[in-house]
Amino acid sequence: MESSRKQRWQQLQSVFEPGFKQMLLISVLLHLLVPILYYTPLFPKHEIEKPPVYRVNLVNKIVKNPQAGRPEAAPVKQKPAVKPKPKPEPKPAVKPKPVPIPPKPKPVPVKPKPEPKPIPPKPKPEPKPEPVKPKPEPKSAPKPAPVKKKPQPKPAVSKAQESALEARLKKMRAAQKQKASEQARKDKLAALRAAAIAESSNIESPTTDAPVGMMDGKGDQAGVSAVAFVQEFIQKQWSFSKYQAAGSPEAEVKLFYNAHGTLLHYKFLKKSGNSVFDESLIRAITKSRQLSQPLPESMEFHIIFNLKDMLDKS
Amino acid sequence: MKTFEIGVLLIILLCLPFSVAFAARIEISAPGEQTIPLAMTRLLPMGVGAAQPAIATEFQQVLLGDLDLSGLFDMVDPAAFLGDADKLGLRRNDIDFNQWRMLGSEALIKGGYRVTAGRVTIELRLFDVITQRLLTGRRYVGKLTDVRKIAHTFADQILKSLTGEKGPFASKIAYISKRTGYKELYLMDVDGYHPIQMTNHRSIVLNPDFSPTRKELIFTSYSKGNPDLFRKEIYTGRESRLSLKPGLNIGGRYSPDGREIALTLSKDKNSEIYLLGTDGTIHRRLTNHYSIDVDPSWSPKGNKIAFVSDRRGNPNIFIVDIHSLDVTRLTFEGKYNATPAWSPKGDKIAFSRMDNGVFNVFTIREDGTDERQLTFGKGSKEHPRWSPDGRFLIYSNDLGGEKSIWIMRADGTGGRKISARGGNDSHPAWSDRW
Secondary structure (H helix, E strand, O other): OHHHHHHHHHHHHHHOOOOHHHHHHHHHHHHHHHHHHHOOOOOOOOOOOOOOOOOOOOOOOEEOOEEEOOOOOOOOOHHHHHOOOOOOOHHHHHOOOOOOOOOOOOOOOOOOOOOOOOOOOOOOOOOOHHHHOOOHHHHHOOOOOOOOOOOOOOHHHOHHHHHHHHHHHHHHHHHHHHHHHHHHHHHHHHHHHHHHHHHHHHHHOOOOOOOOOEOOOOEOEOOEEHHHHHHHHHHHHOEOOOOOOOOOOEEEEEEEEOOOOEEEEEEEEEOOOOHHHHHHHHHHHHHOOEOOOOOOOOEEEEEEEEOHHHHHHO | OHHHHHHHHHHHHHHHHHHOOOEEEEEEOOOOEOOEEEEEOOOEEOOOOOOOHHHHHHHHHHHHHHHHHHOOEEEOOHHHOOHHHHOOOOOHHHOOHHHHHHOOOOEEEEEEEEEEOOEEEEEEEEEEOOOOEEEEEEEEEEEHHHHHHHHHHHHHHHHHHHHOOOOOOOOEEEEEEOOOOOEEEEEEEOOOOOOEEOOOOOOEEEEEEEOOOOOEEEEEEOOOOOOEEEEEEOOOOOEEEEEOOOOOEEEEEEOOOOOEEEEEEOOOOOOEEEEEEOOOOEEEEOOOOOOOEEEEEEOOOOOEEEEEEOOOOOOEEEEEEOOOOOEEEOOOOOOEEEEEEEOOOOOEEEEEEEEOOEEEEEEEEOOOOOOEEOOOOOOOEEEEEEOOOOOEEEEEEOHHHOOEEEEEEOOOOOOEEOOOOOOOOEEEEEOOOO
16 A cells, blocks of 8 residues: 555656756745745835724813723713622522511511521521511510510400501511512613623623723823813814815914913914914914813913814815 | 943933923814804995995895805804994904804904995905904995995905905906807806807807906807907907918917917818917917817916827827927726816816716816816716816806806805806806906
């Protein structure tokens, strides 16, 4: 078998031209060279320009240390929304216990002894009220402690009162049950909502728990950074028509605002050379003499004005 | 020890930049508002003399039309005007700028008129509401019939002070109209008013063009049987034949310096582009090809001419260098490209292209890039020509079965009909500033 295979291989080799192996090697090497060459400066890579991110500040509350995050993340509310998620699971088990608190006062002092005896399955609060009835009787003798219960044990003698008590207990139990079921329903709803929110934010980005914040934020306060606020404010005040544009003017202005949001002084660091453009900036700055909100501190801004976005669109 | 000192110095030097106060850098790459909010009050009568509200109404209508066409402004609704609008105050100190600022206005036009002995005086002011400065002010005196002209002239002035370049509203448009049953040459205002018949050849008149230096027009007329090139002085009405070579003498266009005329001649049985002197003598033959070469249009520098040729099959736009006579092809798309018009700024060439049986206006750069379709929809839009400032285009449109002259901004927006019905108007040409 082996020899025949060898023979076949030799036959195959004889078909190839003499320099085949070398050529094959060279070919492989050349192919390897392609990706290597691709990463050399011979092939300049054009960076894909990211589309501009449009940020809409619905609430322009300026804070000193805006938190960092992604604009597409859900608002800060997300945290409480996510929290309920773990809750719903343990709660249904835990909550029923706190729920029966109202009936507590009666059985509490009594519970310890009689409970284990008459009913071995203690876990649920529902059975609790049941043993309550027989208990008050034996206990009333040894322990005068349940002072509050006095009205109960005493009238317990009369059947009418007993039945009244039972009715009351029943009512309470029903209320309790209703409360429990309501709570369970609420929890379920909360869980579903949380899941839905988590899912919906999952669609947009894989990290749902990223904080909401500004792109330029580094702090921990929820709100807009002063820089973003001032940028938006001044941009709103600036009116300039594309029919006024000649070339691609650009000017740089230094503005100094105090903490009250009042412009103290401004200076053109670089004029555009286009008087119409520069005058429109002066108008925008004059209109921005007083910001609509105070700043966290006195701040200086270097603002570059140009028409890149406007001229791109036309 | 020395190295330690140097080290300390270095550390201090390195720390220096950080000790400088923090200044946030912001880039604002587009204005928040892309129109200028402008308030325009009605002209108020000045001094003694009877009030003539018709003057104010006509003036306002013309000025508003021009400003609207410019696309620069967002007019503040006059219904919102406060008390200051009813005060004549034309001086800076007389104006309550805060009122105008409250209305969101950034610019304010105020004015007054006075009529004495059949002459009207109109005083106008343009204020910057924000900086409370006077941007421009003019006093015009003229006949009662000059109100429209005064409004156009002030519109040009407004554009000058808000864009740095005068508007083209106080100029004229020449066009061919069949109002009398014959195709004759007419002249009208930029908004279509005051049409004046210039020729009475009772034949066919075509392809008018304005001289850049004189109040003079050239056009082709069949009045003597052959399509000859004529010249006409606008104010004197004097007319002469400039080129009467056998065959076609059509599509004459003045060079930017007014010294030569490019036109199509077919004296050698084939239409070619030639350069003529203003005395009608042939200076130069620019094309030499067995195909049809027509519709020359000068570059504003006067060194190149765009023309239409079918030398590669379908009619396309080509450019010939008048010194080297090198020909380059400009358009490659479409089955029929015609009537090129080089913009006065030199950056674009407008032309009309037929697609699905309908002509539309396009622009393209001289290097063949950035081709844009400006008009869409029904109606063939042909013969585009630029305004002298390159802001607007005029063209003929046969929407509704009858040709008429339309005007639009150079980006294709704001298109509107300016010539009156019933003229079958075509072949517009925009004069230089009048």
